[in-house]
Every structure is written in structure tokens, then in C-alpha cells.
Amino acid sequence: xxxxxxxxxxxxxxxxGISIINCAYENTAFDYFPWYQQFPGKGPALLIAIxxxxxxxxxGRFTISFNKSAKQFSLxxxxxxxxxxxxxxxxxxxxxxxxxxxxxxxxxxxxx
Amino acid sequence: xxxxxxxxxxxxxxxxQSMTLQCAQDMNHNSMYWYRQDPGMGLRLIYYSASxxxxxxxxxPNGYNVSRxxxxxxxxxxxxxxxxxxxxxxxxxxxxxGYGYTFGSGTRLxxx
Numbered sequence: 001x002x003x004x005x006x007x008x009x010x011x012x013x014x015x016x017g018i019s020i021i022n023c024a025y026e027n028t029a030f031d032y033f034p035w036y037q038q039f040p041g042k043g044p045a046l047l048i049a050i051x052x053x054x055x056x057x058x059x060g061r062f063t064i065s066f067n068k069s070a071k072q073f074s075l076x077x078x079x080x081x082x083x084x085x086x087x088x089x090x091x092x093x094x095x096x097x098x099x100x101x102x103x104x105x106x107x108x109x110x111x112x
Numbered sequence: 113x114x115x116x117x118x119x120x121x122x123x124x125x126x127x128x129q130s131m132t133l134q135c136a137q138d139m140n141h142n143s144m145y146w147y148r149q150d151p152g153m154g155l156r157l158i159y160y161s162a163s164x165x166x167x168x169x170x171x172x173p174n175g176y177n178v179s180r181x182x183x184x185x186x187x188x189x190x191x192x193x194x195x196x197x198x199x200x201x202x203x204x205x206x207x208x209x210g211y212g213y214t215f216g217s218g219t220r221l222x223x224x
Contacts, residue, residue: 009152032210043116043202043215044155089154093210098143098162099170100210104154 003027004092006103013110019077021106023090026071030092035064035075038087047088048075080110114138118203118216125193125223133188133219135203143206144186145213146178148199155202161186162209193223
């Protein structure tokens with residue numbers, strides 16, 4: 001049973017464009033929503049995270065948009081660069097809970 | 113800073129063989145986790161340890177055992193390897209439940 005649904009599975013974006021990855025969840029107990037970035041041969045690394053008390057969080061070219069009523073959140077990468085090519089995972093966890101649940105991942109490729 | 117160190121990086125096992133995957137962290141984190149990553153399935157939690165001396169099952173614990181040897185070390189054991197356990201295994205740690213995971217670089221395991 002997949003608690004966090006992520007789409008698309010793969011995404012190709014031109015350099016300078018906006019990359020958008022979407023996630024949806026069912027468990028209303030989730031209250032922390034991180035995104036992880038993974039390069040080939042490496043472990044995932046925390047990229048950016050949001051709590052449900054805000055609708056948007058921005059860090060440099062990376063923005064999380066959060067829609068609590070729709071139980072959806074998305075990652076936007078502005079001015080996408082070839083160095084952003086990686087696999088991105090959304091995740092969610094209830095407060096104080098050890099069981100961080102990951103989406104299935106999106107393989108992002110930025111082409112020149 | 114080493115962060116989270118996993119050994120070995122690669123391993124090939126025959127069906128029925130046993131092995132232990134080693135993980136150590138030097139960040140004084142309380143919580144440690146073992147995940148497996150399979151294509152199209154994201155990262156799935158096998159076991160976790162919220163503190164030294166405690167371990168709990170995650171989403172896919174069957175066929176695995178764990179030991180939290182001390183605060184630094186958390187090992188994963190396959191008693192009788194099966195081809196279905198072919199995967200990339202990641203160890204992670206966090207200062208507090210569910211937040212800010214630091215991942216190791218993974219162990220790529222093939223069971224033939």
C-alpha cells in the first residue's frame with residue numbers, strides 16, 4: 001500500500017526550464033514533507049522540507065508548494081541546470097514518528 | 113566528517129548464504145534505519161532503531177534481522193539470502209525521529 005504517490009516517474013526538461021514533480025498523500029497525520037535528491041551511485045540527500053502550516057517554502061531555485069486541503073505537495077526547480085539531473089524522492093512522516101515514507105521517485109534529466 | 117559509512121559497497125551471494133551489512137555513523141544521532149531501494153518502488157523501510165538497545169520492524173522486515181550494537185553501529189543480517197533480496201541497501205541516521213536523514217552511499221547486493 002503506497003501512502004505517498006509520486007509523479008511523473010521520469011521527466012525531461014530543457015536547461016533553463018521549470019521542473020515540476022508532484023506528490024499526493026492520504027494519511028492526514030503526516031506533518032513533515034521532505035524532498036530528497038539522489039545522484040547515481042550515491043545515497044539520497046535532504047534537499048528541502050516543509051511543514052503543513054505554510055503553503056510554500058523556497059530555497060534558492062528549489063520551491064515546495066503545499067496544498068493541505070488537496071493533500072498534495074510539489075517540488076519546483078526553477079532555471080533547471082544539467083547538474084540538477086538526479087532522482088528526486090518526496091517523503092512524509094507524522095510528528096515524532098520514525099517511519100518516514102518515500103514516494104517511488106522521479107528521474108529528472110536536464111538537457112542542454 | 114565521515115557521516116554514515118556502509119560496508120561492503122558491493123556483494124554477490126548465492127541463494128541460502130548469509131551475510132551482515134555494516135553501518136556506522138559518527139554524528140551522535142539517536143535514530144538509525146535500514147532501507148532497500150528497488151526500481152519503481154522507491155525506498156522501503158526494513159528496520160529502524162530509535163535509540164541504542166531498541167529495534168522495530170518497518171514495512172518489509174521479512175528475511176532480515178538487525179542489531180543496534182551501540183549508538184554508532186546498526187547492522188542488517190540476511191540469514192538465508194533469496195533472489196528477491198537483490199537490491200540496493202541504504203543505512204541512514206537522524207538526530208530525531210523522521211527528520212533530516214543522512215544516508216550512507218549504499219550496498220549493492222545481488223543474490224544468484
